[in-house]
Structures are given as structure tokens and as C-alpha cells.
Amino acid sequence: MSPWLSAGCLSVRRLYQHLKNYEACNGSNESTYWLYFELLWREYSQWYALYYSERIFLPGGISGARPDSAFDDKRFARWCRGETDWPLVNACMRQLNQTGYISNRARQIVASALINELGLDWRCGAGYFEKQLIDYDVASNWSNWQYIAGVGADPRGGRHFNIEKQARQFDPDGSFVSRWLNPRSRDLIRASVETAAG
Numbered sequence: 165m166s167p168w169l170s171a172g173c174l175s176v177r178r179l180y181q182h183l184k185n186y187e188a189c190n191g192s193n194e195s196t197y198w199l200y201f202e203l204l205w206r207e208y209s210q211w212y213a214l215y216y217s218e219r220i221f222l223p224g225g226i227s228g229a230r231p232d233s234a235f236d237d238k239r240f241a242r243w244c245r246g247e248t249d250w251p252l253v254n255a256c257m258r259q260l261n262q263t264g265y266i267s268n269r270a271r272q273i274v275a276s277a278l279i280n281e282l283g284l285d286w287r288c289g290a291g292y293f294e295k296q297l298i299d300y301d302v303a304s305n306w307s308n309w310q311y312i313a314g315v316g317a318d319p320r321g322g323r324h325f326n327i328e329k330q331a332r333q334f335d336p337d338g339s340f341v342s343r344w345l346n347p348r349s350r351d352l353i354r355a356s357v358e359t360a361a362g
């Protein structure tokens with residue numbers, strides 16, 4: 165739903181009402197619960213950005229911390245292009261570059277890699293997402309990046325994802341990685357996108 169919500173084509177109230185009507189007719193289930201939960205998370209991001217205003221863009225976020233990060237254009241370019249040492253990160257970045265979309269889990273993994281493995285300033289990653297995402301939303305993007313960087317409201321500090329563990333858990337047979345890193349799959353995806361676009 166995020167591209168439609170972020171572009172203002174769909175209001176969150178309408179979506180919520182639709183969800184409640186669906187539950188009234190069909191009963192609630194795990195999926196309806198999670199959709200509601202994620203919409204609350206989005207709502208939180210919106211209020212967070214409204215409340216903290218320009219502090220959502222500061223290096224130390226709302227925490228005022230001084231993150232130990234730097235800017236290295238070569239390392240940053242490798243991350244953007246999906247040419248790091250981690251196939252899972254590369255696959256996610258190439259999916260982002262080719263489609264303008266990646267899942268929440270993928271966003272967390274590549275954000276953690278930029279911050280924790282590459283030691284780069286989280287705002288560079290947030291700026292790159294701003295440029296690439298079809299569902300780009302100021303509040304959701306910058307607040308989620310702050311959360312991973314540990315400069316947001318979360319008292320537990322930042323999030324450091326173990327990339328190998330994530331790959332074992334979410335891509336055990338390597339099919340996601342091979343889909344996005346294999347040049348033949350890439351050509352097929354590009355051709356199908358071009359055909360769909362006419």
C-alpha cells in the first residue's frame with residue numbers, strides 16, 4: 165500500500181475503515197492484525213516527524229548523539245550500485261535500483277550494512293532512498309533510518325543486522341540473491357518492465 169499512501173492517492177483512514185469492514189464481514193486474522201499494526205507504525209512516523217521537525221535530518225537525530233561515521237564516496241558508490249562484499253545487500257540494492265521498491269526487511273538490512281559494516285553517515289543512505297523509492301515518504305524514511313542508526317527515540321540504541329544470519333533465515337536457498345545478481349534474470353526483469361510500460 166505504501167506507494168499509494170505516500171503519494172496521497174489513498175488515505176490511511178479509508179484503508180483503516182476498509183480493514184474494519186473486512187474484519188466485520190470475514191473475521192479478523194493474523195494478516196488483518198499485522199496490517200493494522202504496520203499502519204500504526206506509519207502513524208507513529210508521521211507524528212514523530214511533525215513533532216521533531218527538522219531534527220529528523222540532523223546527524224545525531226533527536227538523541228543529540230554524535231555518530232562515529234564518515235563519508236567515503238567510493239564505499240558509498242559501491243553500496244548504491246550493489247557492489248559490496250555481501251551478496252544479500254547487493255541483491256537488495258539492485259532490486260531497489262531496478263524497481264524503486266524493496267521490502268521492509270531489505271531496507272533494514274541495507275541500512276544496517278551502510279551504517280555498521282561500511283561506517284557511513286546514515287543520512288547518505290536516507291538521501292539515496294529518497295531518490296530511489298517509489299513510496300518515498302519524508303516521515304517514514306527518515307524516522308526509520310534514525311531507528312536503525314540509533315539516533316531516534318528507541319532507548320535500545322541502533323540495530324545491527326547479522327547479514328549472514330539474515331540470508332540463512334530469509335533466503336535459505338539463495339533464490340532471491342540469484343534472481344537479482346544473475347545478469348540473465350536482470351535482463352528478463354528489465355524486458356518485462358519495458359513491455360509493461362509499453
Ligand SMILES: Cc1cc2nc3c(=O)[nH]c(=O)nc-3n(C[C@H](O)[C@H](O)[C@H](O)COP(=O)(O)OP(=O)(O)OC[C@H]3O[C@@H](n4cnc5c(N)ncnc54)[C@H](O)[C@@H]3O)c2cc1C
Nearest residue numbers: 165166202203205206267268271272299300301304305308
Ligand atoms: C530504512 C527504512 C526506510 C523506509 N522508508 C520508507 C519510505 O520512504 N516510505 C514508506 O512508506 N515506508 C518506508 N519504510 C517503511 C516500510 O519499509 C514500508 O512502508 C513497507 O516496506 C511498505 O511495504 P508494504 O506496503 O507492503 O507494507 P506492509 O508491511 O503491508 O504494511 C502496511 C503499511 O504500513 C506502513 N508501514 C509498514 N511498515 C512500516 C514501517 N516500518 N514504518 C512506517 N510505516 C510502515 C506502510 O504504510 C505500509 O504500506 C522504511 C523502512 C526502513 C527500514
